[in-house]
Amino acid sequence: MITKVCFLLVLVAVVFGAPSRPHYGYAPPSYEEPSTYDFNYAVKDDYSGNDFGHEETRDGYDTQGSYYVLLPDGRLQKVSYNVNGDSGFVAEVTYEGEAQYPEYHPAPSYG
Template structure:
C-alpha cells in the first residue's frame, strides 16, 4: 500500500512546459555560404531567404565533369517547391580513364 501512495505523490500533476504550437511570428531569415577549395577542386555554395511562407534561394556545385550546376528555387505558400536547373560549361572527360590493376601477391 505504501508503494502506491509514494507513486501517487511522485506523479507530476502538470504537463512539462513544452510549447509545440506554431510560432507567434512568421519565420524571417537570410543565410548564405560558399566553399572553394582549389586543392580538391571543390566549389559549391548556397543562398536562401525566407519571409513568412515566401522562400527563395539558389545553390551551385562544380560537377566532376567540369560543369557548374546552378539551381534557383522558390516556395510561395501552397505552390510547392519550384526549381530551375541550369548548367554552365561543357562536360570534359579525360581521353584515358585510369584503371585499377592489383599486383598479384604470392605467399
C-alpha cells in the same frame, strides 16, 4: 507478501519520479507569424576541388534561394528555387561549362 512489497516499491518510485513543479525550460515556438530570415554560405577549396554554396531568403510565405555545386565532370550545377505560399517548391536547374571525361588508361596488370 512479496507482491505487496513490490507493489509498494513501484508506487513509491512513481510518486518520486513524477515532476513536483512545472518545467521552466524554453517556451515552445509560436507559429502565429511566418518567419523572416536570410542566410548564405560558400566553400571553395582549390586543394580538394570542392566548390559549393547556398543562399536563401524568406519573408513570410515567400521563399527564394539558390545553391550550386561543382560536379565531378567539371560542370557547375546551379539550382534556383522559390516557394510562394502553397505553390510548392519550384526549381530551375542550369549547368555551366562542358563535361570533361578524361581518357581512360588502364593500369598494366602483371600476372
